[in-house]
Structures are given as structure tokens and as C-alpha cells.
Amino acid sequence: MNPPGPIAGPSALQADPLDDAAPERDLPSAHFYSVEYPGYVKPTSVSLAVERLGGQLRVENAFKRASSKTESLLELSLRPGNPFAHPVPGDVVSTSNILLKVVKRKRKRGAATDGTVGEYTVEALGMIPKTARFRSMVDYQYKPDMEDPIAKLRSAMDTMDVDGILRYRVPEEREDYTVSEDPAAMDIDPKLTGTDESAGPKMKSNLRLFTPPLFSRQVIPQNYNYKSNSASVVTTVVDEETGEEKKRLINRMRWKGYGPISISFSDTGVPDKPSTPVEEQRANADRKILKRLQELFQERAIWTRAAIFNQFMPFEVREIINSKVLLPLVSYVFQDGPWRDTQIRLGYDPRQDKQARIYQRLYFRNTNHPIVRPSVVSKRQEGRTELAQNRTEASSQDDKRTHIFDGVTVTKETAAFQLCDITDPMLKEMIEDEEDVRDECNERDGWYSTEAFERIKTVLRHKFFSLLGGHVATREECEALLVPQEGTNKLPPRPTQRLRFGKHNMAKGALPPEDAAVRPGGRNAHVCCLTLTAILQAHRLMATLQQKTKDGRFHEHT
Template sequence: MDGETSSRPKDTPAPDYAIPQAPFYSIEYPGYVAEGSVPRAIEHLGGQRSLDAAFKRNASKKETLLELNFRPGNPFSHPIPGDVTSTDNILMKVTKRKRKRNSAIEGQPLGEYTVELMGVIPKTARFRSMADFQFQPDPNDPLVKLRYALDHLDAKAIREFQISPEKEDYYVEENPQEPDQDGDIQMGEPSKRSNLRLFPPPIFGRQTIAQVYNFKANPGSIETSIVDEETGEERKRLINRSRWKGFAPVSIGFWDPTPDTPPKNALDAASSVNPDLLSRLKEHFNTRPVWSRPALLNQFAPNEQRALLNAKQTLPLVSYIFQDGPWRDTNVRLGYDPRTDKEARFYQRVYFRNVNHEKQRTSFIARRSTLHDRMVDSNAERTDDALPSNRSHIFDGRTRTSQTASFQLCDIQDPMLIKMIHSEEGLRDTCNEQDGWYTSHALENLKTVLRHKFFNLLEGNVVSDEECEALLQTAEGSTRPRPANRTLNPRKHNMAKGALPPEEATAARLRSVIGKRLGTVEENRDSMDE
């Protein structure tokens, strides 16, 4: 055993080679470079000045950006962006020894290559981005000539430029020449090409790095055989078994007939619905045929709310939705038509936009465990304790519940507004597409008071009924056109909102604040006089 070990040659360490510290910079040029084409390659990179700026020490990120332009001097050429990165490479010089054909020099090694270390490469310019699409417009176009003149500061060409009249020749016919079997040129059928004189944008594609696209067949797809009804031939087809199937209530317009049955896909999935949840949902719709989404969700516990939203096929089994009109975006019991029942006026929806409020989405647990007024600025003046979020659909004129005004008339509990809602003076005989069962005058007065109370409540001010009555008298004497004189908006989803213009809403809030402060000053003055 010892003899075998001693007979083995001892391992000798590899020799050490000193690396010269002379720095070199390399460029990974995406093209062929020969000894005579180096100046051309440098020109494509922007010249020696651009290279010096990119590789200089302590260069900024902007200075290290290189652009490779294969058509230098052409303003319509899109370059390839490159980056200068730090590397730890070594530059080696490889020399191939040349021999004469009939000479055999004794004592020379058999190797034909010699390697010599030249230095280190601390920086390397790389072009890893994809080249952008290229488009060259007609060089004879006057605008193209003007673009070249601007680049070369050709004052004469710029001064002589004139805008030519538009000929509207957007298509140009051309006769392609095609060689026949004998090689003779034959005139082909005339064709048309575009002559729109389009100029390329600064960049076509924003995707600079190629995406990793590993094609893989959809595991949820199966191959089935179908028979063509016209030809009777059998062919193969892929069907996705796991495709998404959406469940949503039937959506109708104001003039569409009333649906009385759920959609077919919801009926097919009815067996997967929680029967207790469906039973409770039917009870609520039997008690009240029209519900807004927040009002309906507030009737359930947080876990039931999650179950109701996760089971998308539950609501379509009992309700449908109006996409416009006075009951826009409300869930209506299947078979019930609020357009024929005058008592349905209490379910009409009133909506105001709050442009200063950024929409926030909170979880159901957070909505139940916290108060909605925590989303309001903590420095704002508070009136009463905010209602819990399960009453966020109710407006009583004194408690701030949400940042957006979206209420059904039956959910308004303010005494002054209740009188206006139940008043039978401003009712119609037939339902209107925009105002429902109310006249335009009555509904506009109701919206004016509700809007004034709501936006003042957001600022911490409780508006009195006397102030609202004065506001109605001011509105009666204004010259602003009434809604009855307005034309319907062709975009139906904007109907029945009735929002004031931003400048009028701001002016109304400003008048309210000034009035409050003037009242406070007068009270202090009276107390001082006493």
C-alpha cells in the first residue's frame, strides 16, 4: 500500500501568473466587426466622444447610456439602447504560430497557440435590449426633407419650405411587374398601397426585454370531435373545461321588459348555493323589493357578506339590475316592475359625486370593527358619534356615515327630507325615465336640500331647516335652467345623478361656512353687550 502511494507522482501546484493592471474597456457589439470596419462601428456607437463619456470614471447613469444606431444621421432610425456595467473580465491575447509548409523546426512545442495576459476589463458595454421596429418614410416627401434640413441647420431649405395643398390621395395605384415562365416581364393586376404620409413615432415598442415564453398547452383543454353542419365533415376542436363562467343579475334598460326568471347559467348552478343564505335573501326581497348594494349587504353579518359575494350565482336567482333611470344600479326583485307601481318612488336612488374623496376599499371585518369616520381627517370638527357601518346606507342629517352620497329615498330619515319625500304634490301620473314618479321640480328641490345637508355634514356642520328653506327660495329665484328644460344625456349610465357643477357646490359650502361664522360673531357681540 505504501509502495503504491510512493510511486504516484506528487501533485504540483499550478503556476502563478501576474495580471497586468492596465485597464481595458470592452464593447459587446451585436454585429460583424473586421479590422477595417472598426471606425464604422465606432460611428454607429455615437463616436469616440460618446464612448469616452460612457467609460469615464464616476460617470453618471445618464452618461453611461450608449445608443447603437445602424443608420447614423437618419432621424427616423430608432437606436438600440445599451448599458455600461461593471465586470471582472481579463483580456487575453491569443497568437497563432505560423509555419512554413515544408519546414520542420526541431525542439519546438506542438502547440500552435500562445496566450498572453494583457490586463483587466472593469467595464463592459452591453446591448441586451431588443431592437425597435424601423420605418423609413418617403425621402421625397417635403416634410421628410424639412426634417433633414432641421438636423443639418440648412437655413435655405427651411426658408424655402412651403406647405403643399392636400391632394387627399390616401391610396396610390401601382402595377407590379412579374416575370413569366419565359422570363418576360408581365404587368400584373393593379393594386393599391397606402399613401397616408405617416411618420414614425419616437418609439414603437415599449418592451425592451424579451419575455420568457415557454409554450405549454392549457391543461384544462380537451380535444373533442365535432361535425360541421354544412359539409358533414368531422374535425377536431379544443374545448376549455375550466374557463371562467360569470354570474351576474340580468341587467336591463329603462324601456326593457321586466325579467321574471333568473339567467340560465345561474339556474344551472343553483344546486351549489347555500339554501339558508338564499332563503334569507328571498325574505329581504319580499319585505322590500328594491335594494341598493350597500343597504342589502348591511342586512347580513360579515361572514354572510363574504359568502354572498363569493357565491356570485346567489343574487341572480332573486333579482335583476337597472342600468339607467331612477333605480340605476339597484337590485330589484324578479317579476317586480317599479315603473308601474307608484309606491316604488320611495326606492328611487339619489347619488352625488364627491370629487374630493378618494375611493377606499376596506374589508368586511374592518367595516364592522371600526367606525367609518376614521377615514375622515382627524382634525375635522365632529358633530355626533358616527353610526356603525351597518347603517352606512342611512342618512339622518346629523350623523356622518360615509364620504359618498348614494341613498335610496326610503333610507333617508331626516325630518325635513321625509316630508318632501312623502309629499304627494309633486308626483307624476306616469313614471319618467329621468325623474321617476316625481316631477322635475320636486325632485330637484329634494336633491338641493340633501346635497346641502350632506356636504356640510362632511365639514362637521349640521344645517338647520331654516337655512335649507332659504336655499330653496334662492334656487327658485335663480336663472339656472331647471332639469325639466334640459335634454337627456345620451349616455344612459349618467342619468338620474343630479350632481351640481363643482363650482356651484363649492359656492354653496362657502356660503354655509360664512353664515355659520357670522352667526358666531353676532352671538359673541350680544354677550359682550350684556
């Protein structure tokens, strides 16, 4: 029989007093804000440190809960008063720190030492919900000659010094772009700099360069450990002019674009095969869709993307968009000219074929058409498949005719049509008229004369925008627009459309009238106050200049 095992019970070991639970303390509800100042601050230099941060008001605005992105920006100026010095950018981040007050009791001199280091008392004063940090790399600094007239003018404009602004004169160009360097300016041993003392005085640049607003946008250092890119390989290239062989680094992981070949209207030839990166992806392309695209481009040499997509099923359109190589395998594009934003069959040059005039594209910008500007995240997530999803939702037969204009129905709010896709009887007669065809293709009007092309655009514009307004334009209305003004060959001006608020015809960043009202104590009120202050300063400056003109002090500038 086995002996009984150990019986559970209280431990015979004495508990360590250090293992006792720490006493609980109440955490005060007071909030403090912290600034990690990148420098040594003494109690007597706190005011100077706050001044370098932009002042007490600037620091308070940076820590406000409802402060804007601009107001929450905190900058440290190490050279205040110098407009050419670049400040150190700071970030206000959320923290959950506790502010502790630590007091050390000092021992009196002459007291007997018993090995005691000292007595400390710790007290929690409150929480630190926000902290300003300066952990970004400082921008490059360059100090120009502050005695230069441009530097003096810049300083005078900062302080609104009218006399200093009036004293400015354009300096005479002396062409002294290099001057001798002052040897006493920096006394360095020539052996350390590697210069030859017998070479004469050392020269320095005198180009009177002034600093840009920012030298570098890089704020985070790269941990490259003094090693080259592992994806780079050394390759040998031959200079076409000299025949000399050179070695250079090539990044094997570089991004390869799969877009169609793009040429300018002024280029002499046209591509007859796709680019090398696109050709390498031919084996991965959908053979059925690729064959169908080749057949379409044999039937018709030039297509718009909307016209091509209308020839396929929604899932096929999605494949064309996602693959990115199907269209570049069979077509190229023009950057400018009458066939801009169209897909053209490889090897076909519309500038050499008069029949290509029916493939010219017309586009009218609809100022009343709303534009939705999604965020960057939504662009990345939905941008690639947005058009394909729209095709999936629209399965009716009418949606397959969005690229056709018949003068009676409107299928979209933007006018972008090829002439061959216009079936309106009046416009079709004007398009097929061969009397005003050029002998040589023009970059602006293509194969049509300027007068004939303007007439087509005038009628198409009137018919399209009339349909958007719920009215079908008659032939009499269009013919009235084609009657030249009396005594000239110009067509009458088209009626201007009334702009509506809330659309993208407003200035970028502008608010609708109902949102632009000044709210008491709101941010708009603050902006209006700033604008009013700037206007008052401008009025004071103009009044001072006018007074000095009357006094005869400004006669040299009149």
C-alpha cells in the same frame, strides 16, 4: 481467522499535475459596463454603434445607479433619422461577469513548428455589474413614402425646420387609392409569386398610411411548436341567418364570469333568471345565505351592496364576496339610469312601477375624500376580502347604518344613498311628495320631474357636506337654497368647496406643493430644465413665425 484488511496510508499513485490548485489572483475593483450589440462591430465602427444607441450620453444614463425607468431605457435605431422606424428595445440587467483581457502571442513566420498552438495570457480587468441586452422581438417595420407631404412635415417638426413647416399644404384628394406597381421595383419570377402575367399590371395600395407608435406589444416569442391549443375543441355552429353549418374552435378552459346580468336603461325587457354559468353554480352556493337573500329581495326589490351587507354578519358578508354567485343568483344590475350600481330583483322592472322612485340612488363625489391607490400585488392579495375585513373590524351597531342618512349623523365620507334610506324629515317630505311625479320614467331623473329631483339633490348635498364640516344644517338654510334666482326658475348656485392639497382632487401624478420644490441637482431640477428648454424652443418658433409674418412670407396663412 480472517486475514487483516487493507491498512489506510498514503497513496502510491503520483498526483496529476492538472489536479493542483489554481493560483489565486487579485480581482481588480474597477467596474465596466457591457452592451450585447445585435450586430457585427469592428474597431473602426464603435462610434457608429454608439450613435445607433442614442449617443454616449444616452448610454451613460442607462447605466446610472439612480436612473429612472425612462432614463434606463436603451433603444437601438437601425434607421437613424427616419421618424417612422421603430427601434429595437433593450433591457439593462444586473450581472456578475468578469472582464478578461486575452493576449495571444503571435509566432514569427518561418519559425519551426513544434505542434504548439500558441501562447495565451489572461488578465482580469474588473467586474461587469450591468449589461444591456437586446433579446426582445423587434417590432414590425413599415416605411411610408418619404416624399409625401405628411412625411416631410413630420421630419420638419423633428428638426424644428420652420421653413419646412411653412411649406406644408394639405394635398388635394385625388381618390387614387390604388396605383400600378413598378415592375422594376422588385424583379421576381412570376412563377414564384403565383401571379398571371397575362392579367395585366399588378396594383398596389396608395392609401398614404403612416405607422402607429407601436404595431405589437408582444416582445417574447411563444413556443407553440406549430400545434393548436390543447384545450380547444372543434364544434359545429349554425348561422342564424343562412342556416349554414360551420366549424369553429372553442376553448374549453376559457374564463367564465359569474357577475350579475347587466342591462342598459334603453333595453326593453329585464332578465327573470340568472345567466347559465351562474345557474350552474347554484348547487355550490350557501343555501342559508341564498335563502336569506331571496327573503330580503322579496321585502324590498332594490338594494345597494352596502345596504345588503349591513343585513348580514361579517363572516356571511365574506362568503357573499368570495362566492361571487350569491348576488347574481337573485339580482341583476343597470349600467346607467337612476338605479345604476344597485342590485335589482330578477324579473322586477322599476321603469314600469312608479313606487320604484323611492329606490332611486343619489351619489355625490367628495373631492376632499382621500383615495388610497394600492399596488397591483396588494390589490390581488387584499382586494377580494377588503370589504369583508372592514366589516369584521366594525362590529358596532352604528356601522350597520352606513346606508342610512338621518341628516344629523354622518357615518362615511362619500354620499351614496337610496331615497328610501333617507330618514331626514325635510328630505322625506320632498321624497314622498307625489305632485311632481312623471307619467313616464326618465333615464336621468327617474320618476321625478327635473325640478323636484334637483331640489332633493340640493338639500341632500348641503346637509351631507355640512355634517362633514361639523355643522348640522338647519331647515332655514335648506329653504334658502330652494328659492329660485330672481327673474329665473333656476336654483342659486351651490357654494364651492375649498380644495385641500394632498387629496385626489389634484391632477394625476401631481406632487404636493412641499414636494414639488426644485432640489438642486435632483430629478425635479432635471425635469424643470427640460420644461424650460421646451418653453424656450416654443418661444423661438413663435418669434420666427412672427418675423416671417412681418416680412410678408406668411401672408398665405393669415
